[in-house]
């Protein structure tokens with residue numbers, strides 16, 4: 001059975017696991033479904049996307065799905081097999097999927113996109129708080145991508161986690177400005193954005 005990746009294309013974590021599948025050359029069907037829809041809750045009672053179905057296996061959590069795709073199929077390894085080379089990649093997968101996602105996506109991008117008052121204006125409380133903390137995080141990421149990719153000189157699964165977040169970040173004004181003022185991070189983003197896996201997973 002062809003693997004099914006379930007969740008709307010606008011979700012950064014759905015894009016991450018789709019990028020992993022694209023990088024590996026693994027065929028999959030993308031099924032668009034909102035968080036908390038019946039189709040998603042049938043697999044993940046928490047209602048979060050992405051979820052996945054493959055060959056009798058149903059799975060939630062982007063890290064678990066990405067690691068399954070990376071290890072169950074042929075294709076280039078997205079986490080090095082050498083433990084010392086894998087360690088920083090695993091560190092950055094964990095950091096992006098937790099703290100970086102929380103600040104960039106939940107407290108900035110998602111607030112901009114979805115948190116509106118009754119007149120349709122963006123509610124800026126969390127955004128303004130996030131803006132105070134974002135420069136430090138952007139500076140940390142700027143240092144982390146200095147070798148060429150996130151924590152490494154080679155493309156890896158960690159980049160599949162970070163780049164969909166940066167893509168959301170640069171849609172909104174302060175995010176765009178911060179990225180443009182961070183030349184190393186911007187160069188990194190532009191480089192990864194040229195990859196076929198990024199182009200093929202563009203949100204609809």
Ligand SMILES: N[C@@H](CCC(=O)N[C@@H](CS)C(=O)NCC(=O)O)C(=O)O
Pocket residue numbers: 011012013014035047048049050060061062063097
């Ligand atoms: N730990 C989860 C987080 C997934 C997540 O936050 N997905 C978002 C969309 S990008 C979602 O489903 N949000 C709805 C919610 O949290 O209720 C994972 O890594 O898969």
